[in-house]
Amino acid sequence: MSSNNIISVIDIGTTKIVALVGKKEENGTFSILGLGHVESRGVTRGNVLNIIETVKSIKTAVEIAEKQAGTTISEVYVGIAGQNIECIVNADYLNRNKSEEEISQEELDYFIKSQENISLKPGQQILQVIPKHFEIDGEVVENPVGCIGKRLDAKFHLIIGLTQNINSIKRCIANAGLRLKKIILEPIASAKAVLHPEEIEAGVAMIDIGGGTSDLAIYHKNMLVHTAVIPFGGNVVTSDIEKAFGLTNKDAERLKIAYGKALPEKNDSEEVVVIESKIQGREKKEIDLNNISNIIQARVEEILGFINQQIMLADGKKHIGIGIVLTGGGSLLKNMPQLTSYCTAFESRIGYPLVHINQNSQKLMNNPQYATAIGLLILGSEEENKKTIEKKTEIKQEEKATISVTDDFEEVI
Incomplete structure (x- = not known):
């Protein structure tokens, strides 16, 4: 669906699948008409492995978005990342x-x-x-x-x-009963959603920490300088907590979201979290907040180390003038900007995808985990505008050619 300035997009992530329906208003901002957010199944580190499971998740997300928007989604723009990009x-x-x-x-x-x-x-x-x-x-x-x-x-x-990964995405969209309009690189989409024009001009690095991957996009003087996809994200942090404390994956994820910090704080050693097991016969666990933070810090530093390598590869000191913008679900870890600044030597901030969002929709979208979906919405709209301009140009050229032929015919007569 891309008529009347309405665009539909799908963000196929490792931990979530988001279907988004938005409309571009006259002032250039976007209103969100429908949002479908469901757990992702069948995707590992950004790549579709189980088509059947992924299609089920896509269909569920689309149904939710359609119900909210009061319309039918027929064609979509889709993001791609994955460790093989x-x-x-x-x-x-x-x-x-x-x-x-x-x-x-x-x-x-x-x-x-x-x-x-x-x-x-x-x-x-x-x-x-x-x-x-x-x-x-x-x-x-x-x-x-x-x-x-x-x-x-x-x-x-x-x-x-x-080609295999691209075809898997195409197949998922087709099997979900949708028409694919274009596949767009997710780091570019996320950057579009959270970066200000002044940052893109001055030089900035955008880091999107997702569930399965961490995406990097560096801009300088309004040009894309470098992109990279790191095959590690928030899932490995959850896995570390799970293994360290003998928890289920769901309990480890809840613990990370509720108490996780990228850097320990002074009072952490004095605080203890009690995890009640839902499995009968298993005792509750008492976990020191300082231990949780230390485990998270070690893994996040490793991820930032890979990102720092890519920044150096792109001659980051030359191109990054204004610092780093963090987005994605992983950016919500407490003290994440501070640890990023320490590891990269660049000033850091959290990027919320509200730069191009209508005021009425900002409360709904006020979460870094929607950066990719909103970026896809913006880029999809730009594609539609480009096609409209090209179509108008073709019509004008055809009209000129018709007038020229008519004039030549009249001269012959």
């Missing part, structure tokens, strides 16, 4: 025959489209091509459209995924 930079150039003419949007689109023809490893395919850097005859430009010159040089950010 690869991002590379490809440099290319275009020698222009008509160097005195301005570069048109059509010419630039053709150049970007040509990047999909590069050689890849067997079993891979390009999901998305994102321009990273442009130069015209050696001069750096932000947008080459409207410029003149002989040679256009560019660097492109290529998002590459495994």
Whole structure:
């Protein structure tokens, strides 16, 4: 569904599946019409492993969103992450025959489209091509459209995924009775939802800590500089608590959410949490809050270590001017910004996905775990606008061609 400025999206995560229906208002913000949030089954570290279970979760989430929105969802934009996503930079150039003419949007689109023809490893395919850097005859430009010159040089950010994983997502959407409009990289979607334009201009790193993966997107001067998907998220923290204290996975998750801290606090050693087992015959457990925090800190530091490697790989000191924005469910751990700043040496804040949300819907969406879904909504709307503009351009060109033929015919007569 994408008519009347209404967009539908699905975020297929490791721990949750979210179906979202939103409408773009005249002021450019989005109103949320329907939200379906259910437990995810069949997904591991961002990759669909069990199609049947995943389809069931998608259908349930869609039904909830449809009921709230009072409409039927038929077509959707979907996010992808997963540990097998690869991002590379490809440099290319275009020698222009008509160097005195301005570069048109059509010419630039053709150049970007040509990047999909590069050689890849067997079993891979390009999901998305994102321009990273442009130069015209050696001069750096932000947008080459409207410029003149002989040679256009560019660097492109290529998002590459495994064909098998991409096909699994396509199959899940089709089996759920929906039409897939486009697959979008989740770190880019999350960044769209939580970053302010000033941050994207100054240079910022967005870290989305989900259940199965932690996603990174670095921006500088309104360009995407680097992306990465780390195959660890909140689930490994829960697993560590489960093993350390002999708890069930559900009890460990509840303990993490209710008492978890990324950094211990002074009074933690004096406080004890009592966990009553729901299994008959098992004794209750008394757990020191300081021990919980130490376990969480060790694992989070490891995840941030992997992220820090990616930041250094992207020359982060050069590109990140304003700091780090944390989002996703994992960002809600108490003291998470402080630990992130300590491990990365960058100022950090929590990113709530409210930048583009209508005031009436902000209370519903005031949670970092919805960053990806809201970002998909925004990017889906941009895709629809782009298609509308392209369609209008085609109609105008057809009208011009018709007028030209008519004029030529009249001259012959």
